[in-house]
Structure formats: C-alpha cells, structure tokens
Amino acid sequence: MRILVTGRDGQVARSLAERAPAQHDVIFVQRPELDLADFDTIHRVIEAERPDLIFNVAAYTAVDKAESEPALAMAVNGTAPGVLARAAAEIGAGIVHLSTDYVFDGTLDRPYLETDPVSPINVYGETKLAGEQAVAASGARYAILRTAWVYSPFGRNFVKTILALAAQRDELTIVNDQWGCPTSAFDIADALFRIADRWAVDPQHGADAIYHLAGGGETNWAEFAREILAMSIAHGGKDAEVRGIPATDYPTPARRPSNSRLDSRRFAQLFGYVAPEWRASLAPVVRRLLA
Numbered sequence: 001m002r003i004l005v006t007g008r009d010g011q012v013a014r015s016l017a018e019r020a021p022a023q024h025d026v027i028f029v030q031r032p033e034l035d036l037a038d039f040d041t042i043h044r045v046i047e048a049e050r051p052d053l054i055f056n057v058a059a060y061t062a063v064d065k066a067e068s069e070p071a072l073a074m075a076v077n078g079t080a081p082g083v084l085a086r087a088a089a090e091i092g093a094g095i096v097h098l099s100t101d102y103v104f105d106g107t108l109d110r111p112y113l114e115t116d117p118v119s120p121i122n123v124y125g126e127t128k129l130a131g132e133q134a135v136a137a138s139g140a141r142y143a144i145l146r147t148a149w150v151y152s153p154f155g156r157n158f159v160k161t162i163l164a165l166a167a168q169r170d171e172l173t174i175v176n177d178q179w180g181c182p183t184s185a186f187d188i189a190d191a192l193f194r195i196a197d198r199w200a201v202d203p204q205h206g207a208d209a210i211y212h213l214a215g216g217g218e219t220n221w222a223e224f225a226r227e228i229l230a231m232s233i234a235h236g237g238k239d240a241e242v243r244g245i246p247a248t249d250y251p252t253p254a255r256r257p258s259n260s261r262l263d264s265r266r267f268a269q270l271f272g273y274v275a276p277e278w279r280a281s282l283a284p285v286v287r288r289l290l291a
C-alpha cells in the first residue's frame with residue numbers, strides 16, 4: 001500500500017520510518033509542503049500523492065503552550081484532521097488518526113474504555129477531541145487510536161527530559177498522583193502497520209472505530225522517572241533522587257488528568273497487537289539514548 005504520513009520529524013513519524021515493512025510504500029510529508037494550519041496545502045498534497053492510506057501523526061503537542069495558543073492548536077488538532085479525512089474520502093483512501101488519553105478528565109477509578117465519556121480538562125485535550133469528531137464525521141474509512149505518554153529516542157518527551165535533568169541536578173521533584181500508560185513510539189508504529197496489513201486484505205476490518213493503544217501496565221510520572229533513572233545507571237548514565245510530589249505542588253498552565261490509564265484490549269481483539277509492558281519497551285530506548 002501507498003501510505004502517506006503527516007510529519008517527518010515527530011516521534012511517531014520517525015518510528016514509522018524505522019519500522020516500515022518492505023511491502024508498504026511510505027511517504028512522509030512535512031511543512032511547508034503540508035502545513036496542517038494551512039488547509040489548502042492538505043488538498044494539494046493528497047491530490048498529488050494519492051495515497052491508499054493516511055497515517056495522521058502530526059499534531060500540535062505542546063500541552064502547556066496550547067493554553068495560550070488555542071486557535072492554532074484547534075486548527076492543527078481539531079480542524080485539519082477533518083479536512084485531511086474528507087480529502088481521503090474523496091480519493092477512497094482510509095485514514096488512521098492518532099488521539100490522546102487527555103480527552104478524559106481522569107475522574108474514573110479504572111483504565112478507560114473506548115466507550116467511556118470524554119471530557120477534556122485542557123485546551124490540548126479539547127482540540128484533540130474535536131479532531132476525533134471531525135474524522136468520524138468525514139465519511140472516510142477511519143480508525144482513531146488514542147495513545148498516551150509517548151516516548152522515543154526522537155523529538156521531545158519525558159524520558160529525554162528526565163535524562164537531561166539528571167545530568168544537571170541531584171534531586172528531581174516529580175508528580176506522583178497522575179497515573180497513565182507510557183507508550184513507546186515504536187510500538188505505535190508497529191500497531192499502525194498492523195492496521196495497514198489488515199486493511200490491505202480487508203479494508204472494512206475494524207473500520208470506523210476508536211481504539212485505545214498504550215503500553216502495558218500503568219505507572220505515575222515519579223515512578224516512570226525512577227525507572228528511567230534505574231535504567232540510566234545500569235547503562236553508565238547519570239542518576240538522581242526522585243522525590244514524589246502532588247500535582248498541586250507542580251503548577252503548570254494546563255491541568256492534567258489524575259488518571260488517564262487506557263484499556264487497550266479492544267485493539268488487541270480486532271488487530272491482534274498488544275504493546276509490551278511499559279518497562280520492556282522503555283529499556284531499549286534508554287539504552288539507545290545513552291549509547
């Protein structure tokens with residue numbers, strides 16, 4: 001299949017580039033050719049490239065900055081996915097769109113199912129929810145994958161932040177009352193290609209649905225940081241003491257849900273892919289970052 005990926009340097013885009021199987025022809029388009037805030041470029045790129053499938057993995061991902069740039073975040077995350085999906089529908093292409101655990105408010109006391117009510121508590125989450133709704137209403141064949149706490153050797157992410165902070169400080173204070181599922185961008189890439197493989201055979205398989213796809217198990221940010229640093233020491237990297245603090249002691253422009261754990265069983269049932277337990281996927285990424 002001919003697969004068009006939005007973005008080239010993002011965490012998931014770079015992971016897709018590394019994991020692309022030989023049977024797919026994968027094209028990456030980024031700014032200025034494709035600018036999700038400039039909708040004309042979307043039509044132009046889709047008509048020129050005529051993909052069979054689109055992986056929309058580009059997004060406005062700066063959670064705190066989105067609070068002060070809501071219009072740009074909404075254009076990129078909320079409106080552009082609908083424009084892209086309608087362009088896909090016009091040429092008969094499918095679209096796989098990535099969304100986030102931050103569409104939930106975190107008040108539930110168990111991992112979230114796809115059927116649980118959404119209620120974002122920050123601008124980023126609101127814009128990503130609008131994007132989901134726009135894709136679902138587009139008429140294109142779609143799958144929406146909500147993932148969470150993404151890390152990789154690429155771009156900006158919590159793992160790289162913690163390793164960098166440990167090189168500067170002896171003690172890190174990290175929030176310990178927000179729970180979620182760290183997810184390797186490589187695992188997301190594998191899941192996306194699994195969808196492509198299935199749709200190459202049966203384009204309707206599991207189509208027009210939302211899925212949760214996150215790393216196995218669960219943790220909080222402080223425990224995640226401790227594990228990153230334990231792996232760092234094991235590979236000769238820096239160490240630091242992690243002091244767990246409540247989110248109320250770490251004020252940020254955007255509120256974050258205290259529980260955004262995702263239940264990924266529906267995707268496993270439909271597509272036969274289960275992401276490894278989060279520590280298992282974390283180890284090779286930390287090793288690579290320290291190499």
Ligand SMILES: NC(=O)C1=CN([C@@H]2O[C@H](COP(=O)(O)OP(=O)(O)OC[C@H]3O[C@@H](n4cnc5c(N)ncnc54)[C@H](OP(=O)(O)O)[C@@H]3O)[C@@H](O)[C@H]2O)C=CC1
Pocket residue numbers: 006007008009010011012013030031034035036037056057058059060061076098099100101128146147148149150151155156
């Ligand atoms: N990171 C995370 O923790 C999580 C991410 N997600 C979702 O997963 C997807 C992938 O995230 P991830 O790979 O981490 O994202 P990154 O932040 O690593 O990359 C974002 C990409 O989007 C591109 N982009 C931003 N604005 C525009 C624009 N106006 N036009 C075109 N491209 C643009 C960036 O381009 P450039 O390099 O030029 O800036 C970059 O390639 C996103 O949909 C995100 O919402 C979901 C849950 C968690």
Ligand SMILES: Cc1cn([C@H]2C[C@H](O)[C@@H](COP(=O)(O)OP(=O)(O)O[C@H]3O[C@@H](C)C(=O)[C@@H](O)[C@H]3O)O2)c(=O)[nH]c1=O
Pocket residue numbers: 061062063064100101102147148149150157158161172173174175178221247250252256
């Ligand atoms: C750097 C740092 C962060 N924190 C806290 C702040 C926050 O509650 C938590 C994580 O901070 P970050 O800014 O790395 O993560 P954040 O931007 O909230 O990450 C989110 O990104 C978007 C794109 C998503 O879709 C989500 O799934 C999620 O991954 O850790 C500390 O407590 N101490 C620190 O030193």
Ligand SMILES: [Mg+2]
Pocket residue numbers: 007009010011012013014057058
């Ligand atoms: Mg990306």
